[in-house]
Amino acid sequence: MSESPPANGTQIRQADENTPLLAAGDVTPTADPEISEATTLNEQSPSDDPADKPLPMGQIILLCYARFIEPIAFFGIFPYINQMAEENGNLPKTDAGFYSGLIESLFSLTQMCVMMSWGKAADRVGRKPILVFSLVGVTFATVIFGMAKTIWQMILFRCIAGVFAGTIVTIRTMIAEHSTSKTQARAFSLFAFTGNIGIALGPLIGGTLANPARLYPKLFGDVQFFLDYPFALPSFAIGFIGLTSVFTSAFFVEETLKKKPSANGSANGTESGPPKPAPLSTMELLKSPGVGLALYVYGHVFLLAFAYTAIVPLFWYTPVLLGGFELTSLQMSLLMGLNGLAQSIWILLVFPPLQHRIGTTGVLRVCALAYPIFFAANPLFNAIRRGGNDTLFWALAPATLAVGCGISMSFTAVQLAINDVAPTPQVLGTLNALSMTMVSGIRAFSPVLFASLFALGARWAEKQWLGGYAIWALMVVIAAGFTVVSRYLPDYDAMKRERERLHAE
Structure with a gap:
């Protein structure tokens, strides 16, 4: 007796002896249609939306925990690196800053040199092996850095840490592969929030645990x-965090790079179907639609971020008559704390619903409009303080800083743009590596460059030229360039939805 088709019109394939163990739905939802076909008995209904795949919060939390180690290891040495360089090199205090800056620049240059290799390795052998191996390496390098006894050992151990730059590239890629056009804003807001926590926790560990024999003699x-x-001791503490992230990543994090199955069920065998297209070369990837512009915007946004980060501590410290705010250490600490809190609120609570409403491109355009205004407010507040109206300054400056920190949403939005323009999931690691290579290069030179430009502007202020505002005029011009470019951005969310649709068919 023949069976009548189901009432909902879904076509059912008949299982036979060659059919693998099947489930009623896609066991591991993926953008690769061939993998989906090998793990699904029912054909996907045309009305099913691949973007409706729920966000695996357990995996996202594990990846965010693994993400901790990079900012903690990078920023954890900041409270004591000048003293460490001074003591290890028997340097005068005036030279310690040069060597600490050199160490950090070489760290970023090392990252820039190896980032592409890590991205390609993650695309070839898998995300998880690269993640675990990189975590082991950066943990080891961080531990031995604390035992360096010469300047050259400090440089060598810090560069070794830079070599193991595969953590951040791989984690970005894995979070992107776990998320869809509907869930990526939430996933990457958690990623960014975790980074902010690491940035705050790293200096706290370094400052409270360095030189324990003097701080805690009992x-x-x-x-x-x-x-x-x-x-x-601070290196050991950070190393312990790194070891726990190695353990959680090795035993609980799932691989996200899906291998093409063969006819006999093997992931690496041959199959009778049409051959899979060869992976894109780096040049072919750069020529893919939207990739070049997305990478440019990524670099532009982080140039603004690194430049501002280099300028602000000097600007807040500089005397009012030379164009600064002339704040005390306590006042600077309070404003830095406000800055971190405000950024966390914007990224974690405001960004996901805003991105859902106006899209990734919309968020980038709003931030692009806000950047010049935020930078221009700084000389305005200096003028207020120069006029002796401290009450008005303290009423407006902290509130403006808190609101202006909304531009930090551009950091997460531009990461989503990078994910969205990837032509295939198989090149997502390489594309993230390209973006991080560029950012490492920017981070290597921008602090020294913009700090020097600020110092030059302060000298001009002594001669009554430009009132110390030259650096902010430059920042407004650079930010205005981003404002102009943002008008030509494509709809990144539409690009991701189209790719999801094509790979689900």
Whole structure:
């Protein structure tokens, strides 16, 4: 007796002895249609939307925890690196800053040199192996950095940490592969929020644990090891966090790069169907629709971010008559805390619903309009303080800083844009590596360049030229360039939805 078709019109394939163990739906939802076909008995209904795949929060949380180690390891040495360089190199205090800056620049240059290799390796052998291996490497390098006894050892160990730059590239890629056009804003807001927590936690660990024999003589005063290696304890603490992330990533994080199955069920065998297209070369990837512009916008946004980060500590410290705010250490700490809190609120609470409403491109355009205004407000507040109206300054400046931190949403939005323009999931690691290579290069030179330009502007202020505002005029011009470019951005969300649709067919 023949069976009548189901009432909903869904076509059912008949299973036979060659059919693998099948489920009623896609066991592991993926953008690759061939994998989906190998793991699904029912054909996907035309009304099913691949973007409706729920966000696997357990995996996202594990990846965000693994993401901790990079900002903690990078920023954890900031409170003591000048003292460490001074003591290890027997340097005068005036030279310590040069060597600490050199160490950080070489770290970023090392990252820039190896980033592409990590991205391609993640696309070839898988995300998880690269993630775990990189976590092991950066953990080891961070631990031995604290035991460096010469300037050259500090440089060598910091560059070793830079070599293992595969963590951040791989985590970005894996979060992108776990998310869809509907869930990526939430996923990457958690990613960015975790980074902010790491940026805050790193200096806290470094500042409270460095030189423990002097800070905590009752506990460590008689421990010879900490007398010989006064900067080892914070490195050990960060290393312990790294080891826990190695464990959680090795045993609980799932691979997200899907291999093409063969006819016999093997992931690496041959199959009778049409051959899979060869992976894109780097040049072919750069020529893909939207990729070049997205990479440019990514670099432009982070140039603004790194430049502002280099300028602000000097600007807040500089005397009012030379164009600064002339704040005390306590006032600067409070404003930095406000800055971190405001950024976290914007990224975690405001960005996801705003991106859902106006899209990734819309968020980038709003931030592009806000950047010049935010930068122009700084000389305005200096003028207010120069006029002696401190009450008005303190009433307006912190509130403007908190609101202006909304531009930090551009960091997450531009990451989504990078994910959205990837022509295939198989090149997502390489594309993320390209973007991070560019950012590492920018981070290597921008702090020194913009700090020097600010110092030059302060000297001009002494001669009554431009009132110390030259640096902010330059920042407004650079930001205005981003404002202009933002008008020509494509609809990144539409590009991702189209790619999801094509790979689900």
